[in-house]
Amino acid sequence: xxxxxxxxxxxxxxxxxxxxxxxxxxxxxxxxxxxxxxxxxxxxxxxxxxxxxxxxxxxxxxxxxxxxxxxxxxxxxxxxxxxxxxxxxxxxxxxxxxxxxxxxxxxxxxxxxxxxxxxxxxxxxxxxxxxxxxxxxxxxxxxxxxxxxxxxxxxxxxxxxxxxxxxxxxxxxxxxxxxxxxxxxxxxxxxxxxxxxxxxxxxxxxxxxxxxxxxx
Amino acid sequence: xxxxxxxxxxxxxxxxxxxxxxxxxxxxxxxxxxxxxxxxxxxxxxxxxxxxxxxxxxxxxxxxxxxxxxxxxxxxxxxxxxxxxxxxxxxxxxxxxxxxxxxxxxxxxxxxxxxxxxxxxxxxxxxxxxxxxxxxxxxxxxxxxxxxxxxxxxxxxxxxxxxxxxxxxxxxxxxxxxxxxxxxxxxxxxxxxxxxxxxxxxxxxxxxxxxxxxxx
Numbered sequence: 192x193x194x195x196x197x198x199x200x201x202x203x204x205x206x207x208x209x210x211x212x213x214x215x216x217x218x219x220x221x222x223x224x225x226x227x228x229x230x231x232x233x234x235x236x237x238x239x240x241x242x243x244x245x246x247x248x249x250x251x252x253x254x255x256x257x258x259x260x261x262x263x264x265x266x267x268x269x270x271x272x273x274x275x276x277x278x279x280x281x282x283x284x285x286x287x288x289x290x291x292x293x294x295x296x297x298x299x300x301x302x303x304x305x306x307x308x309x310x311x312x313x314x315x316x317x318x319x320x321x322x323x324x325x326x327x328x329x330x331x332x333x334x335x336x337x338x339x340x341x342x343x344x345x346x347x348x349x350x351x352x353x354x355x356x357x358x359x360x361x362x363x364x365x366x367x368x369x370x371x372x373x374x375x376x377x378x379x380x381x382x383x384x385x386x387x388x389x390x391x392x393x394x395x396x397x398x399x400x401x402x403x404x405x406x407x
Numbered sequence: 408x409x410x411x412x413x414x415x416x417x418x419x420x421x422x423x424x425x426x427x428x429x430x431x432x433x434x435x436x437x438x439x440x441x442x443x444x445x446x447x448x449x450x451x452x453x454x455x456x457x458x459x460x461x462x463x464x465x466x467x468x469x470x471x472x473x474x475x476x477x478x479x480x481x482x483x484x485x486x487x488x489x490x491x492x493x494x495x496x497x498x499x500x501x502x503x504x505x506x507x508x509x510x511x512x513x514x515x516x517x518x519x520x521x522x523x524x525x526x527x528x529x530x531x532x533x534x535x536x537x538x539x540x541x542x543x544x545x546x547x548x549x550x551x552x553x554x555x556x557x558x559x560x561x562x563x564x565x566x567x568x569x570x571x572x573x574x575x576x577x578x579x580x581x582x583x584x585x586x587x588x589x590x591x592x593x594x595x596x597x598x599x600x601x602x603x604x605x606x607x608x609x610x611x612x613x614x615x616x617x618x619x620x621x622x623x
Binding site: 214227228230256257261280309311313314317330331333338340358361362 | 527
């Protein structure tokens with residue numbers, strides 16, 4: 192009797208993520224999955240990105256939170272389409288949540304979809320959504336030991352933004368050893384030093400983002 | 408036929424947590440479950456607490472991390488017994504992990520057990536360990552909207568320590584509305600403003616902690 196060996200079976204989440212990606216591609220929408228600890232600056236980065244790309248790139252936003260719609264309300268004031276996903280206690284977004292949200296986003300009207308994941312350095316790393324790039328925001332006050340403590344998140348990121356760089360004078364943080372630690376886990380990652388408060392490094396982030404979009 | 412209705416069945420985790428608590432009580436050890444976002448200051452608070460209570464209270468520490476034993480090594484230098492739990496990807500400690508760790512802690516030699524949970528504002532809130540008190544550290548750079556976004560964690564805490572209060576001059580953070588938001592979710596919570604960097608508020612925290620221990 193021949194024994195069947197099944198290979199490369201995608202998980203249910205990966206199958207749905209793949210369908211999400213196909214839908215996004217069919218509408219020429221580039222999607223970025225933004226992940227970080229609580230309060231590292233995901234919403235601030237989205238706001239900066241919307242302001243700087245106004246009139247240049249049409250943006251839509253999906254906000255993921257355990258509860259509340261505070262961030263979606265703030266972003267909605269910028270005049271871009273925004274959908275809130277409440278996970279109801281869940282510690283990460285998944286592809287099925289994104290699928291539901293996508294049916295409420297006017298995909299034909301946007302080119303860039305920014306997805307703010309739940310604030311958490313662990314669980315979101317394990318769940319593909321169908322995004323084109325994963326971006327991790329890590330902030331100076333969290334400390335420079337985080338790549339050793341949350342390695343999967345740093346391993347999976349296409350880019351790491353070191354945010355709140357304006358607080359460097361007030362805190363112990365070695366940006367060089369932090370960057371080295373990240374590259375030890377993830378050779379190909381792009382690393383940017385930014386401050387959403389002062390605008391430092393935002394142009395470099397946008398330039399990278401637009402280059403990724405154009406290569407799609 | 409009579410239908411049996413089973414009530415108040417503890418989950419497996421709660422059963423083990425209850426056994427952990429009984430073991431701790433039998434050894435007169437008071438256990439605190441310290442929870443926070445990554446980098447909010449759990450390890451710094453443990454280090455401050457050990458230094459300030461040296462010669463007064465015998466302390467043991469259990470360190471929970473996804474990976475690495477960086478924090479356990481730092482704390483071990485203070486000459487207190489310390490056990491590292493690596494969750495191997497898991498986003499919180501559970502009662503079974505604590506049970507395994509407790510068998511490696513010299514309970515007869517300590518009065519206070521500080522348990523550092525995994526850095527995460529979501530999952531640890533749902534898992535009792537057998538601790539006597541839950542303490543949440545929330546830091547100024549995370550922003551004052553966190554009680555609305557992670558309500559379960561703020562609801563479950565016996566005390567909230569607002570850490571990095573020395574950074575207030577450099578950041579937007581309304582301590583009054585933050586405290587009000589917490590009390591809206593959790594009437595009985597104690598709130599302290601502290602800085603592990605400057606020592607501000609540490610005496611108040613220790614005073615509360617020692618009072619809780621004496622009431623045990």
